[in-house]
Amino acid sequence: MITRFAPSPTGPLHLGHAWSAWTAYDLAHSQTGRFLLRIEDIDRARSKPVWERELLQDLEWLGLRWHGEPVRQSSRMADYGDALDRLWDRGLLYPCTCTRRDIAAALSAPQEGDTPHGPDGPVYPGTCRPSGGPPSGRRPSGVHLRLNMRAAVDVLRRAGLGDGLSFEDTGPVAPGKTRTFWQAFVERIGDIVLARKDFGTSYHLSVVLDDAAQGVTTVVRGADLIEATPIHVLLQHLLGLPEPAYHHHALVRDGAGKRLAKRDDARSIASYRQAGWTPESLRAHLNKDLTAPETAP
Known part of the structure; x- marks a missing residue:
């Protein structure tokens, strides 16, 4: 099994990203598979090196390790x-x-x-x-x-x-x-x-081509992308690409029930780290309740 996590360096990663990355990582390792990292930076106007550096730091702090070098869409x-x-x-x-x-x-x-x-x-x-x-x-x-x-x-x-x-x-x-x-x-x-x-x-185009090029066998992502999946299956057929399985997980939401977005800096991974949370305590909280906790530990 090969899974991947594919963040965009256009802002801080939030707790929803952590949950998705952990889900993909755990799924691959449960099958003695591989977990890959892809930097989705096709939006060159909004993608910044500083955000890429911070997302790599966040992922390392979360205890995630990936196989090989990250693939950058800008090189493809x-x-x-x-x-x-x-x-x-x-x-x-x-x-x-x-x-x-x-x-x-x-x-x-x-x-x-x-x-x-x-x-x-x-x-x-x-x-x-x-x-x-x-x-x-x-x-x-x-x-x-x-x-x-x-x-x-x-x-x-x-x-x-x-x-x-x-x-x-x-x-x-x-x-x-x-x-x-x-x-x-x-x-x-x-x-x-x-x-x-x-x-x-x-x-839509880049994600199906990238998943095929990286040999991804199971696409792990949030439930908000279920509606887009038929588009990706159609493109795979049109372009003669392999058809992976999909694993759509529930979304992390704030206290009001709204799904997290990059503009929600209060729920960024960095903010939890600075507030004294550990990766283990965050995972334990999310395993019990997919609601982002307040930043105070």
Whole structure:
């Protein structure tokens, strides 16, 4: 078994990150496997060396040790570009110049029913989707690139994959097999962005390519990413990548029941260390109750 922890160096790690890292570490070691570290730094504007140094210190303080050197997404941009070229050449991508305001305006037009929301928010209305066949020429840069979900579904349906795609979850939140039908991909997920104009890639694309490149066999992450998993399974099929198992765990929340975010500095790992907590006492608390304690030990 190979698991990984993949933080972004865009702010302090909080107690929810600690719980996810411990879960992945324990799962790998229970099977005499390997635990890997990946630095997800595709957001070059927000990723800072100081945050990377601090997250490495936090992980070491938590007692975590990983196999090999950490993989940095910023060193893998060529691989992301190659995958985008493959999808573009198959007619599965198209450029999109819509801003968030444009999308909101299009979705606010009179229409029947409520606007469906998918893993990335409101489902894209298809404003820039080509109507006369896929775009030709070389893949453009400096614009968003969206996956033509209907075309992607048609490719996979013709490949004999039945009425949809499934993934296996070994975690406590949604154990067992989850299946997403083709109609749901089109109507409830829609034409997702696979390359942002400022990144040159996206979370969805990079995470599936990175997991395959690192040989990850079980993806351990929070329950907030369950909805994104069908996207990743679809991309694995389109790109011919291995299909890992998934282990979605419960989220650590504050006293009000709100899940932790990076802007919640009061729940940062560093704040607990400075307040006198030990890794053992934090783990004991979380094992009893997945509510972040006050910083006083």
